[in-house]
Amino acid sequence: MNQASFNHCLLSFLDDSPTPFHAVATMKRDLLAAGYQALDEQQEWVISEGGKYFVTRNDSSIIAFTTPTLDFAHQGFRMIGAHTDSPCLKLKPNAHVERFGYHQLGVEVYGGALLHTWLDRDLSIAGRVTFKTESGELKSRLIDFKDPIALVPNLAIHLSRGVNTEGFKVNPQEEILPVLCGAEHTFELEKLLTEQILRQHNDVSVASVLSFELSLYDVQKAAITGLHGDYISAARLDNLLSCYVGMQALLNADSNRPTLLICTDHEEVGSLSSCGANGPFLEDVLRRLTPVPEQYTQTVQQSMLISADNAHALHPNYAMKHDQQHAPLINQGAVIKVNNNQRYATNSETAAVYKDIANQLDLPAQTFVVRSDMACGSTIGPITSGEIGVATLDIGLPTFAMHSIRELAGSVDAFNLYKILLEFAKREQLITK
Structure with a gap:
């Protein structure tokens, strides 16, 4: 897949997904077409080695995963997280x-x-x-x-x-x-x-x-815009952009390690629901895959989550809204989000994993820290990390006009993040203790 085809399919995904319900339906369609098997939470699960599965909750949240091995306790999961809702x-x-x-x-x-x-x-x-x-x-x-x-x-x-x-x-x-x-x-x-x-x-x-x-x-369609086609202009980039990038990484990952995508509803209102990141959905799935308590803990501690949400790009008309040392630019790479008050879950180790992969692929990475005199937003990262204890990195694609009816992101950034997530999915070692 090249950047042009990647972005073309992204525009279609955005247009097909006017609500979280439709976003999940669109993802289900693509997962089924790729050979994934639908699971029902009300039924007993039979999980096989070499399988590909997904499960939904409330029609607005979805978890999809691969099982190249069933040794989850020693292999863990490479997890990618996003949210399906938008203001x-x-x-x-x-x-x-x-x-x-x-x-x-x-x-x-x-x-x-x-x-x-x-x-x-x-x-x-x-x-x-x-x-x-x-x-x-x-x-x-x-x-x-x-x-x-x-x-x-x-x-x-x-x-x-x-x-x-x-x-x-x-x-x-x-x-x-x-x-x-x-x-x-x-x-x-x-x-x-x-x-x-x-x-x-x-x-x-x-x-x-x-x-x-x-x-x-x-109803205005998503589009590639800008004098040189530098931008993606669309509704619901926050955070369907990350849902799409994560799904493409899952679908195309050539990995011997289990990979999991979780896209949950209600992030924009706090994530506290049965299908939100502050609910039991992810833990319920992981416990069904690893019903022995000790193996569940081992699985989580062998895993890492990349929580992907949009990041505030430096706006040239409002430059003083940013810490000038941490002011991301569009099309200069995904943004590692850092907040020492734990509004983001990034730590030095998870940031190092991402930077190492980006360096290996010769792709850029940026860092965002909110001004010290401004309040910081948050994501599903610290919520998920706090719920199940998984090591987590918060990243995002730099975006203008976040929470507007029409947002603007880079036409290069999404494809580059996709390439990094592909490498993350197959990486054998994270941090050696």
Whole structure:
């Protein structure tokens, strides 16, 4: 695979994955096509040497792994972690709002979204709907309207004279409600969702819609941009970019050592859920593979996790927001994230493993430390490390406009990280004690 084909498939992955549910469905599709076997948490597992497997939870988190050997206690896993969710607007349960001559949707802000970037964008709706069939069964299906059916119009500057000098604040209760159509039209949300289910799934009937988890998203396609094609411009780069890079590394790794990819939901709101990094999903899987307690501990201590999330690139218009000694540039390599207060899980040993691989491949690596007078974000790295005790490295691809409706990353960085993760998957020795 070359960089051009890698990035072409990345753009398709981003466009096919408007929600965490769709991201996991897309990953399942690619894993099945590559010969991976689906496991069911409700059933007994039979794991064979030389196997390739995946398991999902809540339809929004996924773990995939290879078993070239079953000697996990002595081989450990080379783990890659990412998250499937992104900041967005989600529909409230009683979403339909009719006011002042328009049908609108009541929304709740999910995660730390840059709200003003959602204004004046062509929006669609996607997610999971749970319903009762005509035979009385409860089922869930994914839907995606795909067409631009909603928008949040800005307020004209004539009615907001100070917006360019005094700043612009968006009230998430009153000012971010999308407009669907005029009140002269009849609008029934349940009927609309039923039509979409039947249109997209011919294997079910719908007696009544009972519940849904639906998100708004920008219909503009992901693209390679910049004068020389230097950038990837897309929604949900944080953190579907890492999900894609990790999956490609797993699919193409030629490794005699077990390799595992974990992509979990709810990172943007703290990861505390049954399918989040602060939940039991990864531990549950590892304990099923190594049911003997001593072997479980050995497996974890023989393993290493690379937690891949986006990193803040030095913004040329806001350079003073960075520590000038730790200011990553786009297309100058993935970023090792360091925080001595444990907001990142990187330590000197895990950083050294990554730098050694990058040096071996003659690829660049950068380091990020937040300014000492600013608060630091976090990732699934310290959460996973704290949950199971695995040695962890936090890295990320430098990105502009993180948590905007449309983010910007480097067209070179993702492919170079993929090459480093391929080498990480097959590396026999990490740190010699």
